[in-house]
Structures are given as structure tokens and as C-alpha cells.
Amino acid sequence: MNHDSSMVNSYRPGSAALTVRQQDLIDRRERVLGSAYRLFYERPIEIVSGQDVWLFGPDGERYLDAYNNVVSVGHCHPRVVQEIARQSAVLSTHTRYLSELVLDYAERLVATMPAALSQVMFTCTGSEANDLALRIARKHTSATGIIITENAYHGVTDAVSQISPSLGPGVNLGSHVRTVPVPDPSMGADAGAVFAKSVAEAIADLQRHGYQPAALIVDTIFSSDGVMPYVGPMLTAAVDLVRSAGGIFIADEVQAGFARTGDTFWGFQRHNLVPDIVTMGKPMGNGYPVAGVVVQSEVVARFGNESRYFNTFGGNSVAMAAAGSVLDVIENQGLQQNAQAVGIAFAEALRQVQSGDSRIDAIRQAGLFIGVDLVHPGNDRNADRIFASHIVNRMRDNGVLISATGRHGNVLKIRPPLTFSLDHVSVFIHALLASLATAQ
Numbered sequence: 001m002n003h004d005s006s007m008v009n010s011y012r013p014g015s016a017a018l019t020v021r022q023q024d025l026i027d028r029r030e031r032v033l034g035s036a037y038r039l040f041y042e043r044p045i046e047i048v049s050g051q052d053v054w055l056f057g058p059d060g061e062r063y064l065d066a067y068n069n070v071v072s073v074g075h076c077h078p079r080v081v082q083e084i085a086r087q088s089a090v091l092s093t094h095t096r097y098l099s100e101l102v103l104d105y106a107e108r109l110v111a112t113m114p115a116a117l118s119q120v121m122f123t124c125t126g127s128e129a130n131d132l133a134l135r136i137a138r139k140h141t142s143a144t145g146i147i148i149t150e151n152a153y154h155g156v157t158d159a160v161s162q163i164s165p166s167l168g169p170g171v172n173l174g175s176h177v178r179t180v181p182v183p184d185p186s187m188g189a190d191a192g193a194v195f196a197k198s199v200a201e202a203i204a205d206l207q208r209h210g211y212q213p214a215a216l217i218v219d220t221i222f223s224s225d226g227v228m229p230y231v232g233p234m235l236t237a238a239v240d241l242v243r244s245a246g247g248i249f250i251a252d253e254v255q256a257g258f259a260r261t262g263d264t265f266w267g268f269q270r271h272n273l274v275p276d277i278v279t280m281g282k283p284m285g286n287g288y289p290v291a292g293v294v295v296q297s298e299v300v301a302r303f304g305n306e307s308r309y310f311n312t313f314g315g316n317s318v319a320m321a322a323a324g325s326v327l328d329v330i331e332n333q334g335l336q337q338n339a340q341a342v343g344i345a346f347a348e349a350l351r352q353v354q355s356g357d358s359r360i361d362a363i364r365q366a367g368l369f370i371g372v373d374l375v376h377p378g379n380d381r382n383a384d385r386i387f388a389s390h391i392v393n394r395m396r397d398n399g400v401l402i403s404a405t406g407r408h409g410n411v412l413k414i415r416p417p418l419t420f421s422l423d424h425v426s427v428f429i430h431a432l433l434a435s436l437a438t439a440q
């Protein structure tokens with residue numbers, strides 16, 4: 001079986017000694033799940049339960065979860081669990097009947113956005129949301145060209161795998177797709193101009209090959225590109241160029257959305273612009289599969305007139321109850337404010353570690369989304385993927401779960417549930433210092 005993949009932090013057989021049980025579970029997975037799945041960590045972990053920011057193994061081992069943004073209000077949050085159970089006992093059906101449930105949630109969701117983003121279509125996964133967004137974009141623009149970032153990830157359907165270069169060289173990008181590099185946020189105001197220049201070149205190249213641009217789509221925190229939270233209007237000039245060439249702007253909020261970035265509820269709001277389409281998923285149901293597309297009414301008009309849309313499970317009654325309870329918890333527990341305050345303190349604590357360790361380069365943070373560059377010490381400060389992998393695995397050994405990301409795989413990706421507290425930050429820093437000490 002081919003275990004090599006472009007995925008950073010994927011398990012490779014033989015890289016560490018496993019218990020009999022771990023090996024048995026891995027063998028069973030390979031037999032029955034086949035060759036496409038990947039596990040995290042040199043020594044994969046078995047999880048049997050979760051509670052808030054903690055995950056538990058079969059023998060009571062406890063891991064601090066500093067990585068999962070799906071359960072963004074905490075593992076098994078009692079209110080979400082209760083709402084899913086309650087609604088399951090009342091009704092679970094689809095969007096072809098009149099029901100207030102889906103309308104109540106849709107109205108609540110669009111109320112979190114600028115007024116122009118006024119209509120919602122529900123899916124079950126982020127991939128489906130992006131797939132639908134591409135179809136809407138093509139109908140609206142009568143064009144097919146798509147511009148994405150260099151190491152983007154937008155999902156797994158046939159159409160969106162073609163705009164997901166982070167899946168690696170084994171997955172072809174479409175001939176209608178062009179990639180642009182994500183500039184370094186430390187460039188400040190220049191980052192926007194640099195990005196716009198790359199987008200202009202991509203538009204010109206698409207046109208030279210007979211494609212008009214349908215859309216620029218970005219993950220608004222550029223997570224697979226290395227976690228790039230910009231301050232200021234980094235995307236504005238590029239979005240203007242795409243729009244004047246007839247295309248639209250799609251904000252993929254699967255990673256950044258639902259209060260994660262602290263200062264705003266949606267990642268695109270940090271860029272101070274209004275997308276034509278916003279796609280979302282992961283944290284929307286705190287683990288219940290619910291995702292969707294929010295779109296400007298005139299952008300979806302032609303699609304709506306010419307195609308019918310129905311998604312059997314998208315927007316089902318239980319999904320709406322789960323998603324509604326997630327909004328309740330974010331509001332009631334002040335989780336956006338918590339992400340903002342704890343995120344700042346977390347970055348500050350990381351900077352203190354950085355001041356004593358020259359292998360830590362830039363630390364980029366927005367709310368509870370943090371990227372930490374690990375580099376070879378010395379003048380060149382080149383990306384150190386092997387060291388990043390080492391730290392991710394030692395953190396795991398020390399009971400804290402994170403991963404790595406970015407084109408060079410050297411960026412520690414720290415993205416805990418939004419209930420993370422200062423005490424959890426202390427546990428994290430303690431484990432990080434111990435992990436760094438294992439490789440001097």
C-alpha cells in the first residue's frame with residue numbers, strides 16, 4: 001500500500017513501534033477501508049470518547065485537543081447533544097415540506113452576514129458546498145476559469161478536487177484552473193498588491209488559453225497555505241480585478257467561519273469585503289454533518305431558474321436543530337470573545353517560547369487559529385518539515401494534539417475548540433517546551 005501522500009503528519013508503517021492492538025486496528029482498516037485513507041501521527045491514536053477540549057483513549061489516556069475545529073464548541077457539548085436527540089425524536093425530514101425549522105435557522109445565519117448575502121442552500125459537507133458554489137458561479141458568469149491559491153484545499157468531489165492542489169501531484173488540477181501564491185502577511189500593505197498582480201497574471205493566462213474567469217475562491221485564513229491571517233484589505237484589489245473580468249469571489253469559510261478568528265464571526269469580514277458566495281461546513285453542526293452556501297440573490301438567480309436544487313440530507317430537521325444549537329452556544333458562552341482573548345494570550349505565550357528558541361520563526365494568529373513556522377536555525381532560516389513532524393509527534397506523546405500544514409509542511413497548525421481556556425494554554429506550552437527539548 002502506498003502510504004506516501006502529500007499529507008503532512010500522516011502515519012507511515014514502520015516509523016514507530018506499535019502496540020498489538022494498534023497494529024490490529026491498522027490491519028483491519030487497510031483490509032476494509034482500503035488504500036485511500038490516512039491516519040495521523042507516527043503512532044496513531046485510538047479515541048473512544050471526547051468531552052469539551054479533551055479526547056480519551058481506551059485505557060483512559062487523555063489528550064488535549066488543540067486541533068479539531070469541527071467540534072468548535074467542544075466535544076459532545078451537552079446542548080448540541082440534547083438538541084440532536086430531541087429533534088431526532090420529533091421529526092427528521094427534508095426541505096420539500098414546509099417547515100419553520102429550516103427557515104428559522106436560515107434567517108439566523110444570514111443575519112450574521114452583510115445584507116447582500118441573503119439566501120442559503122444547505123449541503124452536508126464543505127466539499128458539496130464548494131461544488132455547488134462552482135456550479136452557481138459558472139451559471140452566473142457563463143465562464144469556467146477558476147483561480148485558487150497555490151496549496152489550497154477545497155474538498156473531494158470531482159470538481160473541487162481539481163481546485164485542491166494540496167491533495168498532491170497525484171490529483172490533477174483542471175485545465176481551467178490557475179494557482180496563485182499567497183504572499184507573506186509580514187509584507188503588510190504590500191501583500192494585497194502582490195496578490196493582485198498574481199491574480200492579474202492568472203486571469204491573463206486563463207484568457208490566453210480560451211477561458212474566462214468564473215471565480216476566485218479562497219479559504220479566508222489560507223489554512224492549507226500555512227495559516228495566513230492578514231490584517232487589512234489584502235484581497236480587495238484582487239477581487240476587484242476578478243469582478244471586472246466578469247468573475248465572482250467565493251469565500252470558503254469552512255476553516256475560518258463561525259467565530260474562530262475572534263475579531264469577526266466570518267473570516268472574510270477580516271478582509272473587509274462582501275463575497276458573492278460564502279461556503280461553510282465543519283463547525284456548523286459541531287460534528288453533525290451540516291454545511292451550506294450563502295449567496296447574493298442575483299448571483300444565484302440564473303442557477304435557480306435553470307436548475308432545480310434538492311439535497312436529501314442537506315437542511316434536514318436534525319441538521320437544523322444541531323446548527324441552531326451551535327449558534328446558541330457561541331452566543332451564550334461568548335465563544336467569539338473567548339477565541340479573541342485566549343487567542344491573543346496563546347500567541348503571547350508562544351512568543352515567549354520563541355524568544356528562547358531560534359528554531360521558531362513567525363507566529364501567525366487570528367483568534368484560536370495559530371500557525372507557527374519551524375525553520376533551520378541560522379541565517380537562511382529555511383522551512384524545516386522534518387522538525388515540524390518531530391514536534392507534532394512529540395506533542396502527541398506529551399498528550400497534546402496538533403498537526404502541521406503549509407506548502408513546505410513546516411507550519412504547526414494549532415486550532416483548538418473555541419472553549420479553550422488559559423489553563424489549557426498552560427498545558428499546551430508545558431508540552432511544547434518538553435517537545436522542543438527532545439531535539440536540541
Ligand SMILES: Cc1ncc(COP(=O)(O)O)c(C=O)c1O
Nearest residue numbers: 125126127153154155219254281
Ligand atoms: C477550506 C476547506 N474547504 C472545504 C473543505 C471540505 O470540507 P468537507 O471535508 O466537509 O467536505 C475543507 C475540509 O477540510 C476545508 O478545509
